[in-house]
Amino acid sequence: MNKIIKDPLVHFLLLGLVLFLIYNKVNDQNFEQDKIIIDSNEVKQLVAKWDMQWKRPPTEEELTNIIIQDLRQEVFYKEALKMNLDHNDEIIKRRLSQKMQFLSNDLATLSQPSEEDLDKYYKEHSPKYRSPYIYTLYQIVFTNDNHKNPVEKANTIFKNERNLSFEQMRSKGDNLPIPYYFENVTSHELAGQIGVKFSENLTTVKENSWYGPVNSGFGEHLVYVIERKEPTLPRLQDVKSEVLRDFQYDKQIELKEAIFQSLKKNYDIVIDVSDSDYSENFKRQLEDQINN
Amino acid sequence: MKTLFTLLCTLVLFNCAKNKKSDDNSSKSSLSTTEANSESSAVAAGNATNVYWGDTHLHTGLSMDAGLFGNTLGLDEAYRFAKGEAVTSSTGLNAQLSRPLDFLVVADHSDGMGLFQAIDAGEDWVMETDQGKRWNQMLKEGKGADAALELIKAFSQKEMDMDPNAPELQKSVWSMTVEAAEKYNDPGNFTAFIGYEWTSLIAGNNLHRVVIYRDDKDKTIDYIPYTNYASSDPEDLWENLTAYEETTGGKVLAIPHNGNLSNGIMFAETRVNGEPFDSSYFKERIKWEPLYEITQIKGDGETHPFLSPNDEFADFENWDKGNLDLSAAKTNEMLKGEYAREALKQGLSYKNEFGTNPYKFGFIGSTDSHTALATSDDNNFFGKAVNVEGGAKRWEHPFVVSEVDTIMTWETIAAGYAAVWATENTRTALWDAMKRKETYATTGPRMTVRFFGGFDYSEGDLENLVDSGYSKGVPMGGNINSSNGKAPTFMAHATMDPESGSLDRIQIVKGWANADGSLGEQVYDVKWSGDRAIGENGKVPAIENTVNINDGSWDNTSGSVELKALWVDPDFDPNLEAFYYVRILEIPTPRWTLYDKLKYNIEMGEEVPMTIQQRAYTSPIWYNTERIKK
Numbered sequence A: 001m002n003k004i005i006k007d008p009l010v011h012f013l014l015l016g017l018v019l020f021l022i023y024n025k026v027n028d029q030n031f032e033q034d035k036i037i038i039d040s041n042e043v044k045q046l047v048a049k050w051d052m053q054w055k056r057p058p059t060e061e062e063l064t065n066i067i068i069q070d071l072r073q074e075v076f077y078k079e080a081l082k083m084n085l086d087h088n089d090e091i092i093k094r095r096l097s098q099k100m101q102f103l104s105n106d107l108a109t110l111s112q113p114s115e116e117d118l119d120k121y122y123k124e125h126s127p128k129y130r131s132p133y134i135y136t137l138y139q140i141v142f143t144n145d146n147h148k149n150p151v152e153k154a155n156t157i158f159k160n161e162r163n164l165s166f167e168q169m170r171s172k173g174d175n176l177p178i179p180y181y182f183e184n185v186t187s188h189e190l191a192g193q194i195g196v197k198f199s200e201n202l203t204t205v206k207e208n209s210w211y212g213p214v215n216s217g218f219g220e221h222l223v224y225v226i227e228r229k230e231p232t233l234p235r236l237q238d239v240k241s242e243v244l245r246d247f248q249y250d251k252q253i254e255l256k257e258a259i260f261q262s263l264k265k266n267y268d269i270v271i272d273v274s275d276s277d278y279s280e281n282f283k284r285q286l287e288d289q290i291n292n
Numbered sequence B: 001m002k003t004l005f006t007l008l009c010t011l012v013l014f015n016c017a018k019n020k021k022s023d024d025n026s027s028k029s030s031l032s033t034t035e036a037n038s039e040s041s042a043v044a045a046g047n048a049t050n051v052y053w054g055d056t057h058l059h060t061g062l063s064m065d066a067g068l069f070g071n072t073l074g075l076d077e078a079y080r081f082a083k084g085e086a087v088t089s090s091t092g093l094n095a096q097l098s099r100p101l102d103f104l105v106v107a108d109h110s111d112g113m114g115l116f117q118a119i120d121a122g123e124d125w126v127m128e129t130d131q132g133k134r135w136n137q138m139l140k141e142g143k144g145a146d147a148a149l150e151l152i153k154a155f156s157q158k159e160m161d162m163d164p165n166a167p168e169l170q171k172s173v174w175s176m177t178v179e180a181a182e183k184y185n186d187p188g189n190f191t192a193f194i195g196y197e198w199t200s201l202i203a204g205n206n207l208h209r210v211v212i213y214r215d216d217k218d219k220t221i222d223y224i225p226y227t228n229y230a231s232s233d234p235e236d237l238w239e240n241l242t243a244y245e246e247t248t249g250g251k252v253l254a255i256p257h258n259g260n261l262s263n264g265i266m267f268a269e270t271r272v273n274g275e276p277f278d279s280s281y282f283k284e285r286i287k288w289e290p291l292y293e294i295t296q297i298k299g300d301g302e303t304h305p306f307l308s309p310n311d312e313f314a315d316f317e318n319w320d321k322g323n324l325d326l327s328a329a330k331t332n333e334m335l336k337g338e339y340a341r342e343a344l345k346q347g348l349s350y351k352n353e354f355g356t357n358p359y360k361f362g363f364i365g366s367t368d369s370h371t372a373l374a375t376s377d378d379n380n381f382f383g384k385a386v387n388v389e390g391g392a393k394r395w396e397h398p399f400v401v402s403e404v405d406t407i408m409t410w411e412t413i414a415a416g417y418a419a420v421w422a423t424e425n426t427r428t429a430l431w432d433a434m435k436r437k438e439t440y441a442t443t444g445p446r447m448t449v450r451f452f453g454g455f456d457y458s459e460g461d462l463e464n465l466v467d468s469g470y471s472k473g474v475p476m477g478g479n480i481n482s483s484n485g486k487a488p489t490f491m492a493h494a495t496m497d498p499e500s501g502s503l504d505r506i507q508i509v510k511g512w513a514n515a516d517g518s519l520g521e522q523v524y525d526v527k528w529s530g531d532r533a534i535g536e537n538g539k540v541p542a543i544e545n546t547v548n549i550n551d552g553s554w555d556n557t558s559g560s561v562e563l564k565a566l567w568v569d570p571d572f573d574p575n576l577e578a579f580y581y582v583r584i585l586e587i588p589t590p591r592w593t594l595y596d597k598l599k600y601n602i603e604m605g606e607e608v609p610m611t612i613q614q615r616a617y618t619s620p621i622w623y624n625t626e627r628i629k630k
Helices: A002-006 A006-033 A040-054 A060-082 A092-112 A115-124 A152-162 A168-169 A187-194 A196-204 A239-265 A282-289 B002-020 B020-026 B033-036 B064-068 B076-082 B114-120 B130-140 B144-157 B173-184 B235-247 B279-288 B340-354 B425-435 B459-472 B592-600
Strands: A134-143 A181-186 A210-215 A219-229 B050-059 B101-108 B191-193 B194-199 B209-213 B253-257 B291-296 B362-365 B398-401 B406-408 B417-422 B439-442 B446-455 B471-475 B477-481 B491-497 B503-513 B518-529 B564-570 B578-586 B615-618 B621-624
Touching: A040 A060, A040 B194, A040 B235, A092 A239, A092 B144, A092 B173, A115 A239, A134 A152, A134 A168, A134 A187, A152 A219, A181 A187, A187 A196, A196 A210, A196 A219, A219 B471, A239 B076, A239 B144, B050 B076, B050 B191, B050 B209, B050 B291, B076 B101, B076 B173, B076 B439, B101 B173, B114 B130, B114 B144, B130 B144, B173 B191, B191 B425, B209 B425, B235 B253, B235 B279, B253 B279, B253 B425, B279 B362, B291 B340, B291 B439, B340 B503, B340 B518, B340 B578, B362 B615, B417 B425, B417 B459, B446 B459, B446 B578, B446 B615, B446 B621, B459 B471, B459 B564, B471 B477, B491 B503, B491 B578, B503 B564, B518 B564
Parallel strands: B050 B101, B101 B191, B253 B291, B291 B362, B362 B439, B477 B621
Antiparallel strands: A134 A181, A134 A219, A210 A219, B050 B417, B194 B209, B209 B253, B362 B417, B398 B406, B417 B439, B439 B615, B446 B471, B446 B491, B491 B564, B503 B518, B503 B578, B578 B615, B578 B621
16 A cells, blocks of 8 residues: 555556646636627627617628627637736726716716705805806007007097097007907907907996007007996806706716715725835825825 | 715815806807807808807817826816816816817717616616615615615625626717717807717828717717727728718718828828729718818828928928837828828819819818817917826927837927807807818917908908908808919908917918829918018018017017908919918917926927917818819
């Protein structure tokens, strides 16, 4: 017996048996994993996808092609998984984390606030919904193209001609393709056409007389403000869709953060950076941030 | 949990209060005031009265590559930013446009999830399960966050009653994209187009197209984007667009971009499948692709010094080292298949040969930004991707590295925007203007440019430019046909962007096809600032560069606020097909690299340009000979 146990041949055979068993076991598993079933369910899905892009079912030739294309992807996908190529892949990580966040996004758009919720939100955020300044005005402009000193020119016209009629005054300025008369124009539209600086300068201009010069990127303007409507708060019902959109957007950010904070509790987060690389202060701040 | 919510609410409130100034930008203004802006006397009924500014090519974090760079901003942020609101960038910077945009095309695509919609809607397959019923109830009671947490837990513990990979759950990100566009589209004030990017890449050569729908959700929602996975041949994309129009009755167009990174195949000499061109290919191409994105962050695509050796402004922010991933170097032979001016010329010769001009396209500029932030202003540039949104070192960050070559971030340009002449700011009005090519491209500044062509204009018409322009001829993007050998006359008018540099000059670029099949081009200076005399070489000398490198200031009095010209083609040959487009040059102003240099107080290498002459390119006007084709 002893002799048998010590016999290298027996060792060899035993080892062979073990290897055979392991191989069999592993191979068995592989056999299971390596199966790719193309069943009618799978094909139906591919057809549905095609239909979404083409609005018609694929021909048999097209179907064969997309099945083979899908198979090709599946094979590489499975092999990649076996080789653990998905691990620590930055794209996959981001993609999956993004998919998790879609959940909270979806959720936020579903939360239909009550009238009271919306009203409360609207009141809390009212500055955001104020209308811009609205102007009705005349303007003329003096540019560098036509005047050596546009400021002086504007001042001279202002001094000598400011009592002319609107019709007469019109011809005193340069002929730029911007309107002489603006009716009920918002400060944003003015900023778009004549520049941000010009628009901002008008908030304090006296109404019902010529005023200037007011500077813009074009040159020096004289302005006659007929009416300036101060920003007002519209009624909720007039901006409801906008308010609802903002409510849901804020909700989405809240939810994303709340879900993150809650999930984070499932993890024991250890900060293990070497002291030599980072200051104590940095580590403390980081810890505070993370555990906040 | 509750305290957390309270805290978050407070934070959100705090931020809103802080952003008060910017938020004004999102306020409403009615369509009627917009119309009242334009002097009624200068407006002929039905003519495009307003120029609208936008970006047709923006990526959010939903784009795979944008996500990879760390873009955490989504559709909401992209639209909010474009509408003028302040948003926090992915890297935590405060971002806001000085002036809002009028329209935006978000061009993403990928897959997503639609689990909660299914639960909320109480779909049968969900309600069959206990969990489904329970979560449906929780949603109804406003306990959405708790339901989400339960659901995530069930997922992770593999305790889902329902199949988490059921096809019903795989709601496409397409529907998120469409819903967001619907949410932010505000006819009369802001247009959110429904669109996507078809990212065809053949061996690293860029053949990308942005697809833009004229239609709303009802037609587009069930029509998921065509993918490069399905095919990277544009002809298959066109077939897909055809199917869309035929089945839905809707309308759609595609805009190619970055021919400069296609290594010669954007305007190749054969079809992608290797077959020779034929007239049906040409008809399809111009049917679906009426516009070309001529300038964007990854380089300017008008022309190249090799192709236009007599154009002293051809050497402008070209990217000519290789293809998109720099896997293959550029050769001079490739250039003619890459640049817009050359393609316009080739189009004429194809017309002579086949009867159809496949490259009869107009121009737009756009950003192709992957930050969800449509920034094109040099003093407010957030870069191509999140990793170069800001910082003292971004300029020297390698943008593309390969064994072939390296493109540095300083080589990216803060460009561009699309300008569209239309009657109102709606999907249909803007799309129709794009289709008829009444558009122009700029490298960022919002100069106002008009361009008309006809046979009956006179000097007096310059005083009544818009009315006369439309009534006696055609605007940019239009066609004029042979008129008994008479030379065509053009009116070009540019007004500076009041927030940018004044104007150096108006040029008209002409291209033509000679009878012997050769192609010609000529750039004419037609109006310029100051009293510069034309030099011996026939060109107006370069304008003085007034930029102070130490503080970023410049002197706008060196250029013009407004330039206006009537021009008759002095070299006209009525027997040759030709096109004419306008190029506007600003005076030199600081490039984004100079703003960075001053902001971060850093030194950059000699090779980094500090100033730039911003420009605009209008869509061409084509002269057609109306010769009888064989």
